[in-house]
Amino acid sequence: MTPDDAPDCAAQPAERFNQARAAQANAVLEDYAEMIGDLIEEMGEARITDIAARMGVTHPTATKAVGRLKREGLAVSRPYRGVFLTEEGAALAERVRARHRTVVDFLVAVGVPEENAELDAEGMEHHVSDITLAAFEAFLKARTP
Template sequence: MEDDSESMENCAAEADRFSQARNQRSQALLEDYTELIADLIAEHGEARITDIARHMGVAHPTATKAIGRLKREGLATSRPYRGVFLTAEGEAMAVKARERHRIVLELLLAIGVPADAAELDAEGIEHHVSEETLSAFARFIARSS
């Protein structure tokens, strides 16, 4: 019986890890969109769905669906014929995502990863690194500067 109980606990733990991974991927998508929207607004004064789709490398309906989710999550608003804009919460998410990216990128460069690879890898790592690890990265960068 103990084997069955232990097996069930292992399954529950594994299911929890998979659930956390799915949530992280979902959060990463929101972060990527808010960061891009903030960049487009800074550069062009607005973020049009057509531009968002082109920069994300997705079809217009895919971008529209993602923007719908941002709006439901309270991260963005849109105005007819005006584009997409971030709420204060969306802007905060974009700033945090940009800072996470910067720290991961600086760490990768500090340990000798070539710039092109570091940029590409930072884009993936930034969404999956814990706050504790990110803080350790920042401390390492500060010491090696």
């Protein structure tokens, strides 16, 4: 390795760390979108109180997260009603739900108990690249008779 190679070598870990930080920042948004989608399916709307209870956070924390979803164009709220996902927010929630299911199915297929797979998938689903996710899906498809 020459001194000229050093910046390239240094950039690789930096890029990986940047990607991980970006995924972490989006993970919270994705979790809230998914939870709001679940609540809407179950109850017809998602109230801040219900969101906070399901996420295990305080009312102000849930309010702040919903505010971010609204700023990103992923959710809207109506006076004296709950929070609703926009078309874009609903699509995000569905993508996250599908990623979660794929990660769980893969982990179970390689021998991880279902309960552990569900817990592990909560973190992994946000950090698995599209390439890795496609490999998981191909693995699962190859196992299906």
